[in-house]
Amino acid sequence: MAGNLISRRSVLRGAGxxxxxxxxxxxxxxxxxxxxxxxxxxxxxxxxxHPNGVYPPNWDPEGSGRDYKLSRILEPLATVKEHVSVISNxxxxxxxxxxxxxxxxxxxxxxxxxxxxxxxxxxxVSLDQFVAERIxxxxxxxxxxVGTEPPRSGGENGLAISYANTVSWRTDNxxxxxxIEPQAVFDRLFGVTKxxxxxxxxxxxxxxxxxxxxxxxxVRGSEADRRKLDEFLTSVRDVEKRIERNLNPAxxxxxxxxxxxPDLYRPEAGIPTTRDEHLRxxxxxxxxxxxxxxxxxxxxxxxxxxxRQNFTFLDGVSGDHHSISHHKENPELTEPxxxxxxxxxxxxxxxxxxxxxxxxxDGRTLLDNTxxxxxxxxxxxxxxxTQNLPILLAGRGGGKLRPGRRIVLPEETPITNFHxxxxxxxxxxxxxxxxxxxxxxxx
Numbered sequence: 549m550a551g552n553l554i555s556r557r558s559v560l561r562g563a564g565x566x567x568x569x570x571x572x573x574x575x576x577x578x579x580x581x582x583x584x585x586x587x588x589x590x591x592x593x594x595x596x597x598h599p600n601g602v603y604p605p606n607w608d609p610e611g612s613g614r615d616y617k618l619s620r621i622l623e624p625l626a627t628v629k630e631h632v633s634v635i636s637n638x639x640x641x642x643x644x645x646x647x648x649x650x651x652x653x654x655x656x657x658x659x660x661x662x663x664x665x666x667x668x669x670x671x672x673v674s675l676d677q678f679v680a681e682r683i684x685x686x687x688x689x690x691x692x693x694v695g696t697e698p699p700r701s702g703g704e705n706g707l708a709i710s711y712a713n714t715v716s717w718r719t720d721n722x723x724x725x726x727x728i729e730p731q732a733v734f735d736r737l738f739g740v741t742k743x744x745x746x747x748x749x750x751x752x753x754x755x756x757x758x759x760x761x762x763x764x765x766x767v768r769g770s771e772a773d774r775r776k777l778d779e780f781l782t783s784v785r786d787v788e789k790r791i792e793r794n795l796n797p798a799x800x801x802x803x804x805x806x807x808x809x810p811d812l813y814r815p816e817a818g819i820p821t822t823r824d825e826h827l828r829x830x831x832x833x834x835x836x837x838x839x840x841x842x843x844x845x846x847x848x849x850x851x852x853x854x855x856r857q858n859f860t861f862l863d864g865v866s867g868d869h870h871s872i873s874h875h876k877e878n879p880e881l882t883e884p885x886x887x888x889x890x891x892x893x894x895x896x897x898x899x900x901x902x903x904x905x906x907x908x909x910d911g912r913t914l915l916d917n918t919x920x921x922x923x924x925x926x927x928x929x930x931x932x933x934t935q936n937l938p939i940l941l942a943g944r945g946g947g948k949l950r951p952g953r954r955i956v957l958p959e960e961t962p963i964t965n966f967h968x969x970x971x972x973x974x975x976x977x978x979x980x981x982x983x984x985x986x987x988x989x990x991x
Contacts, residue, residue: 560758560765566739567758568688568840569765570780571908572773589908590686591946591974592838592918595676595847596899597652597715598892599645599855600873601926602938606886609634609954616954621886624894625940630952631900631915632942633991637957638966639935640925645870648925648934649712649853655964656982658707672982674717675921675967676847677724682976687843691716694733694830695726695849696823697857712853715925726849729818730791730829737833737842738784755785776907780839787832794820794829823861831899839906839914844974850892853925859888873929885929893940896922900942918943919970935960941991948973948991955990 560567571589602621610617616634618625625632642648642657651657653674673681676691684690699713716724727733734740755762762781765773795818820826827850834846851857856868865872865884872888875881903915920942927933936959944951964984969991971981 560761565758567784568737568842570776570839570906571841572776589912589917589946590841590844591948592844592914593676593679593846593970593974594834594838594899594918594920595653595715596850596896596920596922597649597848597853598850598889598922598924599649599853599926600869601924601929601933602889603875603882603885604928604936606882607889607938608636612954612956614953621889621893624890624897628897628900628904628942631904631944632896632940633949633951634954635939635941635957635966636936636954637959637961638937638939638963639960640937640963642925642934644707644932645854645926646707646709646712648932649715650717651934651963652715652923652925653847653967654717654982655962655967655984658711672717673719674715675971675981676716676845677718678967678978678981679971679974679976680845681718682978683844683974687841689736689837689843691724691845691847692733692736692834692837692843693724693726693847693849694833695728695852696826696830697849697852697855698728699725700852700854709854715849715853716847726847730794730820730826730833731818733830733833734788734791737837737840755781755788783832784836787829787836790825790829790832794818823857823859827895828898831895831902835899835902835906835914838903838918850895859884859891862887862891870929873926875930877930893922896920896940896942903943915942916944917946919945919949919973921970937963939963939966945970945973950991957988957990961988 559569606620607622609619609622618629622634640648640651640655640657642651647657653676654672656672680691693714693716700709702709711723714723714725716726718724762777765777820829830848834848837843837846851869854870856870858868859865864887867884869888872881872885875885899920900915903918904913906914908914908917921939922942923937923939925934925937927935927937941949942951943949962983962985964982965986966988968978968981968984969987971978972987
């Protein structure tokens with residue numbers, strides 16, 4: 549390697565820990581000495597799923613194009629509106645929470661056989677796994693699936709609720725359940741094994757184990773590289789400290805809010821005691837995974853597809869999400885339903901702002917090189933409708949997207965057409981995805 553050119557695939561090592569680094573710049577002399585162009589940053593795909601739909605009158609914006617007016621639920625997007633598009637008229641035709649959840653990234657609903665068993669041969673693989681199967685070999689983790697709620701059992705209209713535990717399907721009948729413990733996700737990203745976990749528990753941070761390697765790399769790097777490395781390690785340390793507090797909360801009795809379901813009580817050790825912190829930790833871990841190119845595909849179930857999460861921590865909300873979604877046009881329910889939906893949109897805003905704060909190369913940000921699909925598998929939880937789904941798309945996908953608009957597609961456009969377009973933008977060579985009939989050229 550000529551001069552002080554640093555590999556953009558650099559890692560830091562120490563005490564059995566491997567920390568993949570974000571893509572680093574190189575100095576102009578080193579780039580010239582190498583006599584070859586540095587390849588562009590890859591495109592990433594993140595999916596954020598939330599359950600139970602929205603209240604349509606408070607979701608649907610007015611107008612189209614760049615001059616559309618944010619609706620009440622979408623008002624939190626005001627600070628990032630230029631980075632996000634509202635996609636209207638995508639649908640699946642699925643039925644119920646279970647069927648809708650399973651179809652969110654497949655576009656093909658579950659069906660029940662007469663004997664009562666689930667018939668899944670025509671359901672298809674999910675978008676995230678479809679992409680990961682084709683490009684995941686380029687990364688140490690083909691795809692990352694995370695969540696916040698444990699699996700559930702039971703049934704809905706003859707369909708097992710366990711099928712709503714995830715939106716990720718590796719094959720027609722092989723689901724990928726999300727990891728809900730932040731510590732487990734952190735350890736997977738940074739190569740921490742059970743063998744060295746105890747050793748790390750005795751230290752202040754995994755950063756302490758790689759400091760010597762980090763110092764050596766700083767000496768070889770440019771000023772921009774040193775700043776980027778410092779910001780990255782600071783982010784890792786911050787996430788690590790917050791995860792550590794999961795095991796030792798300051799005041800768990802005061803912070804913990806019980807769930808409605810009688811069989812779901814206090815979160816297990818390692819799970820944050822507050823809903824806000826749990827989601828933010830998972831979002832921060834997704835950012836680290838994408839920033840380091842540990843994976844290019846991440847899927848986040850912000851709640852179970854049949855979630856009965858208690859949202860009384862939000863002002864104006866009483867009861868659980870699923871119950872208030874069946875509002876029957878009662879303002880006493882549509883109002884808290886709207887408040888919860890706004891809260892979920894604010895989580896997307898948090899992710900967008902964080903991705904946009906991270907510089908990559910040539911003036912681009914991590915958000916510029918990412919596509920963030922956000923939405924629910926139901927439009928209106930009250931009627932379990934699955935047409936004109938509440939879908940947002942953030943980022944520029946490496947320059948392939950033109951965000952900041954409301955895009956009104958032809959009515960009942962299959963969501964698989966949208967999926968196929970995102971897959972192609974990720975570099976997947978395919979002309980069909982499940983029951984797709986084409987692509988969405990308006991993005």
